[in-house]
């Protein structure tokens with residue numbers, strides 16, 4: 001099959017071209033638009049339509065087609081002025097790592113297939129567990145495909161621990177309906193996981209937040225008491241360390257206290273904000289996380305590796321194996337079996353990519369200090385953005401030491417209205433100069449949202465964003481009569 005394994009000259013030409021493309025992207029990205037001029041499904045479908053796979057394409061032509069699509073037909077998340085959701089510019093070492101992983105194709109389902117891969121991941125799990133304050137001897141965990149899978153894993157482990165017959169007999173054997181708690185600013189992978197666990201998403205109680213957008217502890221206690229009176233079985237409390245909307249950190253120590261009193265599993269969803277643990281002066285904002293029974297942390301967010309690399313960490317050794325244990329006759333065994341972990345019976349997934357390598361190579365080259373510096377710098381840019389926005393008359397609507405800024409327009413009578421803010425966002429995005437989003441926080445307050453999560457973002461980029469917002473506000477103001485409030489889906 002020559003077209004599956006190209007000959008040496010064709011391979012060399014192809015690698016050369018791949019590296020030219022990758023390098024050119026790294027160098028030219030900043031000067032480009034963040035978004036394409038238009039995002040048109042018809043245009044992309046027309047490009048793909050002639051490719052019916054009956055006539056094979058030349059490898060270089062195929063590569064160029066993909067590169068052109070990636071260059072021209074998408075939002076450039078690695079751009080320093082992408083102030084969006086928690087998507088980073090990937091580290092150079094992580095790009096190299098993913099290349100190696102693709103070429104060697106290690107299979108991390110069973111230790112015996114990739115001892116190096118499994119041991120690297122275990123080494124990382126212990127290292128990150130210690131950073132979050134777990135005792136080394138207790139740390140267990142697994143890499144996951146993403147944070148959602150880590151939250152799902154937490155829910156399954158909590159069910160297994162709380163209801164000893166859950167694994168064998170399922171929820172139907174339980175005398176009462178298990179319920180769990182997260183703040184109303186918690187992530188929507190939680191109801192999804194509740195659904196996938198068979199709990200149903202109504203089992204998730206969204207606990208109201210206080211004015212600072214943190215979980216209201218009185219409301220948490222009241223809801224637990226009410227649920228107990230109703231004959232339900234509370235089993236899990238989730239604290240969020242860095243909410244997706246507003247970067248707010250729940251009172252983790254206090255939730256740990258409630259969970260301990262009530263006998264609940266305490267999980268911390270630190271998918272993005274967990275990286276604060278790497279910075280000495282930010283570490284205290286996560287205080288209490290060391291008491292968590294389990295933690296979700298995403299390396300593809302603030303650790304800047306390509307999508308996706310989730311981590312599930314726990315201080316309950318053996319519980320993952322109890323939750324996911326299987327024995328299959330076709331799985332290779334060897335003498336070292338008892339001393340090692342087989343990821344397939346330690347996690348949700350079976351076949352596994354070597355996800356940890358991109359984290360390992362990035363961390364071993366940057367060091368903890370290298371990461372601490374970039375995260376500290378980004379937090380500083382968040383402060384700069386808050387100051388500059390306030391100077392320009394915007395009103396800041398969230399409080400967090402992390403670089404997520406939610407704001408409304410204090411200079412406009414309509415400045416709190418969803419339609420107005422959406423129109424401003426649209427102008428900014430259409431300009432190609434920056435990417436920001438809108439969302440709603442607390443009791444449904446519409447806001448503009450800008451987040452710094454890219455190590456390439458500089459103070460100059462913050463100034464361009466603030467200038468672009470000023471320009472956008474004027475255009476929207478001038479068009480006010482004709483701007484129709486766009487509906488939010």
Ligand SMILES: *Cc1c(COP(=O)(O)O)cnc(C)c1O
Pocket residue numbers: 086145146147148149187189240242243244269270271272298308310
């Ligand atoms: C991103 C995020 C998730 C989901 O993680 P994925 O890796 O996107 O699945 C969960 N919780 C929080 C707080 C997040 O920010």
